[in-house]
Amino acid sequence: MSNKHIVIIPGDGIGVEITAAALNVAKAAADKCGFSFSYEIRQAGGAALDKFGVPLPEATIAACRQADGVLLGAVGGPEWDHVAPELRAEKAILGLRKELGLYANLRPIKVFPALAGQSPLKPELVSSVDILIVRELNGGIYYGDKKEAAIIDGVEKASDTEVYSRPEIERIVRMACRAAAGRRGRVMSVDKANVLAASRLWRKVAVEVAQEFPQIELTHMYVDNCAMQLVLNPGSFDVLVTSNLFGDILSDEAAVLSGSIGLLPSASLGDGTGLYEPIHGSAPDIAGKGIANPLGTILSAAMLFRYSLGNSQAASMMEQAVEQVLADGYRTQDIYQQAFTKVSTEAMGQQVIARLG
């Protein structure tokens, strides 16, 4: 028994379907381990804007602060693309990350053996993929000063500013070095120090922080080369640490290696309650059809159990069940190929449950 409490934020689009499937799996895994948790559903994103007039209601923030962990589906969609910038659905997720002090976003990238044939990689490279992207999540160009489009000196202009402070860089690089210490001991810091001032500070501070970790090998790569190396030579990466924007882009790219973005989980950690979400968005093109892949959300729930609920047994059970369901040939549409069994979002969740323990 436990008195752990989680907040579920379905959000928008497929967020509703995938969090429902993941919650069923989480409940079943907890049951199997004799562990119990309570939960409440809260709104954020477009759904909250429609209901409460703001994308991130105070009540949602308060509930998240008090909880032991938060599981989020995804926010956003074309219905809310034309609202004022401060009301955008995406502001909900940026606001939550900031309010909870979640400065580190961990995005593990691997290729499931059963999906090796679906990776665009050369077959000999597939088994080399085991990357942890550590994305800075509370700073950089996402949160710097911005000026929305306006006519200045007769020309329409808009701007965003990339700012990083020494403490922000220190804490994320430390997090990456600690993570690497439990893995293969290598940290690749990715920047654009040949052009950007913020990247030059990033590189200098990264070098200094790495000196606290003599067992860690720190190397550097420019982001444009990194985008190429992720596809050409993914086995050369262990832990990849980078800024908010570069981490966002590189993690979607890396998702392609695994076969579908619907497979990839993430954990956002820092000062407050941990937030767990798949790395993809609300997928408006497939929302409401019951065909979204829930495995990235189920694996995010597993990370929540491991890092925020202190239950590695349930986490491993969920991860192994996901591995098994793929080995047994069950596929949502995004990873479907002939001769496999095509299942809906909900049915995929049920197949995972059937393989727990």
Ligand SMILES: NC(=O)c1ccc[n+]([C@@H]2O[C@H](COP(=O)([O-])OP(=O)(O)OC[C@H]3O[C@@H](n4cnc5c(N)ncnc54)[C@H](O)[C@@H]3O)[C@@H](O)[C@H]2O)c1
């Ligand atoms: N964390 C978040 O809440 C988050 C993340 C990314 C994008 N978004 C928002 O989501 C909306 C849509 O963004 P987008 O279309 O650029 O990116 P997206 O990740 O929603 O979709 C990109 C492509 O991947 C597919 N896809 C994504 N998740 C899938 C899943 N689980 N199963 C099967 N296929 C899946 C979609 O169908 C689409 O073809 C935007 O409003 C964007 O701002 C939110």
Ligand SMILES: CC(C)[C@H](C(=O)O)[C@@H](O)C(=O)O
């Ligand atoms: C929705 C958006 C604000 C978000 C981001 O850019 O961080 C998303 O793309 C992600 O990867 O979580």
Ligand SMILES: [Mg+2]
């Ligand atoms: Mg993204």
